[in-house]
Amino acid sequence: MTTSIFGSAVIRKEDNGLLSGKSQFMADIVLPEMSFMALLDSPYAHAIIKKIDLSQAKIVDGVLDILIGDDIKQYNPLPVLMNPAGSEGHFPPHPWGFPAGQTILAINKVRHVGETVAAVVATSLEIAQKAVSLINVEYEILPHVLDARSAIASGAPVVHESIPDNVCQYVSWGDRQKTSEAIKNAEVVVRKNLPYQLVSACPVEPRATIADYNPDDQTYTLWTNTQIPHINRAVLSGLVLNIPFNKLRVIVPEVGGSYGCKGYIYNDTAIALVLAERLCRPVKWVDSREGIFQRTVHARGSDIDATIAGSKNGKINALYCSNFATLGAYSTFNGPGAPAALTGMSITGAYAIENPFYEVNISYTNRQMVGPMRGAGRTEGIYVIERLIDLFALEIGMDPIQVRRINYIKNDQFPYKNGLGFTYDTGNYELALELALKQVDLANIEKLRSDAAKRNRLLGFGVSSYAAVTGVGPSPYMHNVIGLNGGTYGTAHLRIHQSGDAQLHIGSQPHGQGHVTVFSQLVTEELGIPFDQIEVIHSDTKGNLPIGGSYGSRSFQIEGGAIIMACRKIKKKALLMAAYIFNVAEDSIAYADGNFFVTGSPEKSITLKSISNSLHNAWDLPEGMDPGLEAISYWDPKDFAFPFGTHIAVVEVDQSTGVIEIIRYISVDDYGRVCNPGIVDGQTHGNIYAGISQALIEQVVHNELGEVTNAKSLDYGSPRASSLPLFELSRTETATPNSPHGGKGAGDVAINGVPPTIVSAVCNAIGIPHLDMPLTPEKVWNAIQSRT
């Protein structure tokens, strides 16, 4: 092509409706006869429900229905669909033998603060909330356990009667014995406990649902702001509510931020469906701000005892990590996947370490559920290895940048098996490091430090590198190794109309990533159909082909792969038709810029539009060719891809307050081939923002009763615009062989580099080896005071 649309920062098709305020989000939807649901939550971390008295609530004028645990025993608990293979998992009982999560309402017992005890539907939200306040529940309070290490100690309170030791799963990767021996024989050994605090994805838009039921044909419709409409449909219909698959339709409107936390099947959606059926009218539920911390999954919360070992010359040859993680009171549908597989298999980061070993005890506790968010599992792992590299460098008195250089996986080592189960596809880590270093005058850093000191500020810098898996995933590997019960391929259905316009049905679920734009670009690039003539249809299980949804930076790589494969099928049929029209052999036809022509006779040329017209008219087709022009593609990648990068932060710490100012943030990231740099840079900004936010501020704080004490936006901090600099981005492009366009994932990648970079810079500024996140002013001020 003369100019390629692949690689161009095309303006998004999504923007007009969002900029005018007309695009519809969940809470904006109003249906005729709509009723409103409010939920009663458990105030206790662990208690037996002795009695529920509904008498006062029932008589409130306008109350339509009330549901409690006794009413839902015919429905199955939510199932768990991931259980890393080779390890025994322990889950609550499920009538069909699945690993189970929670029941859709608490039955007899509550196991975390915020667990749903009752649901009230009324003609207005105000009435529903009033009735909830009049439900009288008698509880018998039980002892509870809140943290992962206490949960597996002997004598700990038992969360599930069927699991007396509270252990959901023990998983390990690598060779324990070999690693232990390498550590025993090493010249230098550094040990450190490195926790990553519990956080919330905390989207600005709360979760919300509308369920409707049509008694005429017994069909259910669910509107909900999820990342995974097709999994919601499959699980809620067949596995939970026992209604036919074809009777449930799931529709997703615009989603106001998710970052992973809306990528689940939540009990409240199932409750709304049950109530809609009982009432034969729409039931609407919108969560509260507190609910984001009570009912929506938390994330991270790893607690890793780590040992790194190597030689004084900087070469690292062993890494041993023991993680203590918790799922909270129940497993989400994707189970222990983040701490078990994503952290465990990623923990060597960008380095070739001969003897890696990782183990994790994943326990049940009386806390709200924990699930992945942006950077799931990988961010915790990369944080550990990057902090260890700095500490190892300090121990041997070597520049930490040099230690990174020495231990990187080198360009000629790809494809590289990391010893924990992953094969890294491609990389050029040294290049990313050098590009980042070029942008900071480190030779001049002492001058900057003394300038800052004159302003009573401590200046420091930090450097981190990462490599992190994307592209879930090759289905056989996801099943056989990661233990996923389901396929993880991409799907695309591309139809070329008689007019030459295209209609593309995708299975991925956009929530801010611009899928409509990027996937239109792919079709334009492959088939030459003008960008504006491509319609992309998504977010509705009626009509779209099923895929798992959007998570783990998979959509561009996997869904995009399926779209390209569909385009190629279209091209193949069009080429056969062109050969027939020009009466030449198939191999005499070439394609360029949307035209098919006879090689050597460019005047014999026909557009895709004309071919489509002929195929739809079907007046004169080759023997055996069907009319029409459309293609369906199910595409499974052969392996994952590993984007990578190096980040540098320059920070100043106010000595008198402990407040950190980020002076510069430099990122060099490699996502393979990038289709829309405008969108990808925006994703990178969001990743850097989230990483800074977690390094400096964010933490879900529990009191000893298991209540979240900072469950409001005011108390759960997040940086505002004036506290941030302009981030300085650049990219390298190392294509992957594991997608047809050479692109790797990008949506939750750059965050991996951020927390260790910030912590490293702050420690460098203060002159201490390490400080745990979040780096609040109080903690930093105390660290400054206690310096020797």
Added chain:
Amino acid sequence: MEFRYSVNGVQGVSEIKANLLLVDFLRDTLGLTGTKNPLDYGQTGACTVLLNGQPVKSSMMLAIQANDTNITTIEGLADSETIRILQASFKEYHAVQCGYCTPAVLLVLKDLLDRIPNPTELEVRKQLDSVLCRCTGYQNIVLAALDASKNLASAS
């Protein structure tokens, strides 16, 4: 009680409950859902509207407090030159991701550019402090706002 309102230039009288929040009046009574209600005590600022031209958080005031004032929401600004130029810059700079906070961001930036036609980067950032965005790191929003201020100057 009787609420005399003027929203996006349309005047009316509505019988309302004393405890009705302005955001609920706009969204539920008038159906103007461009203003968001993230149920957050105003902290994210996604409920921002203009009251007599000034940004206010509509979930932090009663509807009756807006009696006899002029309220403007994103829906009422389709013809505003400042908003049109901001929208164009937002597209150009990829300043929209999920789009949930976008109407509020546009309103506070309109207020800024109406007062300070040529703001510095820091002035833009301080103005944006009233709205929380968890998608963009504010970067492209800041760049789009600075671009819009230049385009406004050349348009006038």
